[in-house]
Amino acid sequence: MSRKPKEALHALRAFLIELVVYGVLVVAYFFVVLLFLQARLYELAQHHIRIYAVVAILLIIGQAVLLESVTTGLMRLIRGRSE
């Protein structure tokens, strides 16, 4: 097998493992964090709209930074092992 298809195969395998691990983490995140936040965010949106707006921005930025670290860490871990 030539080098390029071999690399692509490695990448595909690593990607599938990442997807499974990430999927499990995200499902856990849905149940632990998002369902926990649901009622509280609804309350804020109904009665404290300014606080809701600030919390919304902080939440999305916080999640972005957190998930970027998770995905980068996962990629390093899995790709490092598969190569």
Added chain:
Amino acid sequence: MNFPISGSHISPIYLAIVGFVIGILGGFFGVGGSFIAGPALRAVGLDWNFAVGTDLAHIVGKSVVAAKRHRALGNVDLKLGLIMAVGTIGGAEVGAQFIELLKRRGNVNLVVSIVSIAIYFSISSFMIWEARKTILMQRKKKAASSRPQSAAARDRSAFHGVTKSIQRIHLPPMISLPVSGVKSISLWIILFVAFVGGVFSGFLGGGAGYIRMPSMVYVLGIPTHLAVGTDLFEIIISASYGTWTHAMKGNVDILIALVMHTGAAIGAQIGAISTQYFAGPKIRLAFVPLPLIGAAIVIYTLFTGHKL
């Protein structure tokens, strides 16, 4: 899953998949993907005002990570980004006010649908034209000269003459952008370009990179790699403001944005890695069907009134 803020019931798997696709597009093509996010949210029954506000919140998360990477690569002109943020915020507020006006009149879904269809068709047409022109130009250059060109010369667009004329317009105050290599340009032109992008962002959601990015390159004369990084930096500020103003108007369901973003985070990594295997203007040609898919979803929802 129930999303009480918008009063909608949407599968989180659907949202994560939409986010994943948008993430891949962002990583691969360097676009925000609002032309897919808006119609995809609309297709599951979310009103346009919620689709626009929620997509803006989702964009904030995505741009924070992308801008961080571009800053590390030196692709961000902070001075230009901060000036543009002012214009974009003004425009985003005007766009959000248009949405409010249409909400009061009760025809927000119809009007935004029609405008979005027109915009998505325009993006696709422009991309076909631009990619075709670039491919032809590259072929001609290859045939004419074997001498290697500088990065600036390779980045030069067919609009170079027009850009130079715009930079010569003397409308004080004139400023310089040393990081972007612009010696002198009117502050008002930068603010105008940013304002127009902001109106689209506030009205159709997303970062409106499809308007601002080409404007920065073709009108302001910013090198492409700096335009991408600066645009992302500026989007953090303007989309945060857009999220704030839409949230204050009750148009943001942050839970939907958070669920969508879980898919986008992994999609962005996959998209960025995929660029190693593909390159060139042919990628931009491959991008052409995507806004058309967005337009098709909006047309389907508009004419049938059905959710997907």
